[in-house]
Amino acid sequence: MPATEAVAAPRRLEWLTATVTDVIVETPRVKSLVQDVPRWPGHRPGQHVDVRLTGEDGYQAQRSYSIASAPEAAHLTLTVERIEEGEVSPYLAGEVRPGDQFELRGPIGGYFVWTVAAQGPLFLIAGGSGIVPLMAMLRHRAAASVAVPARLIYSSRTFGDIIYRDELDRLMARRDGLEIVHTLTRSQPAGWSGGMRRIDREMVASAGFPSSQRPRTFICGPTQLVEYAASTLQELGHEASLIKTERFGPTGGVG
Amino acid sequence: MSEPPISRGFRARKRPDGPANRVPPGQHLVNDFPVLSAGPTPHTSLEGWSFTLEDGPSPLAEWTWAQFAALPQTTLKVDIHCVTTWSKLDTNWQGVTIDTLLEAAGLGEPPELFTMIHCDGGYTTNVPVEDLLDGKAMVATHFEGRPLAPEHGGPARLLVPHLYFWKSAKWARSLQFIAQDEPGFWESLGYHIYGDPWREQRYAGD
Numbered sequence: 001m002p003a004t005e006a007v008a009a010p011r012r013l014e015w016l017t018a019t020v021t022d023v024i025v026e027t028p029r030v031k032s033l034v035q036d037v038p039r040w041p042g043h044r045p046g047q048h049v050d051v052r053l054t055g056e057d058g059y060q061a062q063r064s065y066s067i068a069s070a071p072e073a074a075h076l077t078l079t080v081e082r083i084e085e086g087e088v089s090p091y092l093a094g095e096v097r098p099g100d101q102f103e104l105r106g107p108i109g110g111y112f113v114w115t116v117a118a119q120g121p122l123f124l125i126a127g128g129s130g131i132v133p134l135m136a137m138l139r140h141r142a143a144a145s146v147a148v149p150a151r152l153i154y155s156s157r158t159f160g161d162i163i164y165r166d167e168l169d170r171l172m173a174r175r176d177g178l179e180i181v182h183t184l185t186r187s188q189p190a191g192w193s194g195g196m197r198r199i200d201r202e203m204v205a206s207a208g209f210p211s212s213q214r215p216r217t218f219i220c221g222p223t224q225l226v227e228y229a230a231s232t233l234q235e236l237g238h239e240a241s242l243i244k245t246e247r248f249g250p251t252g253g254v255g
Numbered sequence: 256m257s258e259p260p261i262s263r264g265f266r267a268r269k270r271p272d273g274p275a276n277r278v279p280p281g282q283h284l285v286n287d288f289p290v291l292s293a294g295p296t297p298h299t300s301l302e303g304w305s306f307t308l309e310d311g312p313s314p315l316a317e318w319t320w321a322q323f324a325a326l327p328q329t330t331l332k333v334d335i336h337c338v339t340t341w342s343k344l345d346t347n348w349q350g351v352t353i354d355t356l357l358e359a360a361g362l363g364e365p366p367e368l369f370t371m372i373h374c375d376g377g378y379t380t381n382v383p384v385e386d387l388l389d390g391k392a393m394v395a396t397h398f399e400g401r402p403l404a405p406e407h408g409g410p411a412r413l414l415v416p417h418l419y420f421w422k423s424a425k426w427a428r429s430l431q432f433i434a435q436d437e438p439g440f441w442e443s444l445g446y447h448i449y450g451d452p453w454r455e456q457r458y459a460g461d
């Protein structure tokens with residue numbers, strides 16, 4: 001018998017119907033869609049789904065979106081940033097209102113994943129909407145009530161662009177071992193005490209964990225930020241195998 | 256199968272540009288070149304680089320960077336399709352085809368039916384031999400006339416354009432012939448074992 005037949009055929013990820021129950025305005029360009037997804041099989045923090053939209057004329061478009069909610073949450077939540085010239089994100093982060101439906105399937109991806117079982121310390125670096133899969137990890141950490149030491153460096157353009165700002169403040173106020181450093185790259189409000197520049201080596205070294213503590217590190221954001229943060233961490237002695245990356249956006253150039 | 260729900264008010268922003276016979280189901284065209292990798296980009300020096308052909312555990316041939324660059328070069332103009340749904344048409348690559356590597360190693364026939372590609376950073380991917388032969392695949396060192404950038408897989412990546420692009424493994428360092436098909440890195444994490452974009456084989460079971 002050929003080897004391929006000896007293995008049970010894996011189960012296909014089915015398209016499920018998601019019904020939006022709530023739309024949360026996170027920033028002027030970002031919305032969270034809270035959904036009811038019957039038969040959702042569950043997920044681990046860091047995983048994503050493929051969303052499929054079908055127009056009245058039958059036209060379909062598919063894109064990937066990270067899961068923002070913790071596995072413990074009753075509803076599945078996605079958080080979408082509107083890309084002006086885009087096809088899908090202006091619809092999801094603009095048009096969609098409660099009661100609307102679309103399809104999704106997942107969970108997808110088993111590498112960019114952290115659960116409390118993986119322990120810590122947990123070191124997260126995010127740029128812009130790159131916070132989304134990392135938020136699922138922080139929400140899971142809080143829901144599981146573990147005190148695994150965790151640190152987040154989060155780069156946004158302006159104060160108003162910080163996604164989940166109030167919830168991040170509340171998570172840090174629990175004083176359960178989570179520390180968050182914000183940095184704002186374009187403009188800062190009066191009296192701003194956080195970072196005022198792009199994530200750099202000094203910030204990673206001072207706000208992160210030393211390599212001797214072997215933090216589980218997750219970096220998500222635009223390619224440039226991810227490349228820079230990952231190579232800086234390696235220069236600081238962090239092991240490549242402990243650094244996991246995910247990139248959403250375009251490179252801005254080719255090659 | 257039931258009809259998919261209509262997403263109220265959703266319509267194509269742009270016409271599904273590009274010839275339909277070149278864009279597989281569920282894909283859309285992009286002009287930039289997105290980067291997706293699971294971990295840090297390895298920066299391998301050309302002095303330390305080599306490419307190896309192996310039959311199971313036994314090395315068959317090995318080329319240094321200079322030797323590899325001296326092998327007969329081929330250019331390919333192809334469409335590429337990433338599992339995250341972007342496709343890019345008419346990309347130009349230069350490198351050494353697998354046919355040329357086999358010939359340079361003095362192998363008339365590939366020793367086994369399957370391969371595993373091994374990469375810097377520990378990545379692997381599996382490809383059946385027949386998908387690598389007859390000019391269908393190469394180890395590419397140049398993209399659009401320039402040396403391949405590290406974040407796109409430089410110094411050298413596999414290029415198997417008729418499969419989803421994760422099969423075109425970045426930072427390739429050896430091609431190992433194996434007797435039975437085995438899942439590589441992404442294939443062990445829920446992605447399809449073969450990955451044909453025209454049959455939309457994105458995930459296991461598709």
Ligand SMILES: Cc1cc2nc3c(=O)[nH]c(=O)nc-3n(C[C@H](O)[C@H](O)[C@H](O)COP(=O)(O)OP(=O)(O)OC[C@H]3O[C@@H](n4cnc5c(N)ncnc54)[C@H](O)[C@@H]3O)c2cc1C
Binds near residue numbers: 079133
């Ligand atoms: C694994 C994974 C997880 C993702 N998770 C999320 C998430 O949680 N939230 C989220 O908002 N997005 C996420 N994305 C990105 C998402 O899949 C889409 O690419 C994004 O929403 C743009 O789609 P669009 O149809 O609006 O634009 P498209 O029509 O696909 O693109 C239009 C133009 O915008 C450019 N573009 C695409 N993305 C960006 C960007 N980020 N910044 C600037 N320009 C861009 C394209 O290059 C293109 O020129 C994720 C992507 C991946 C691969």
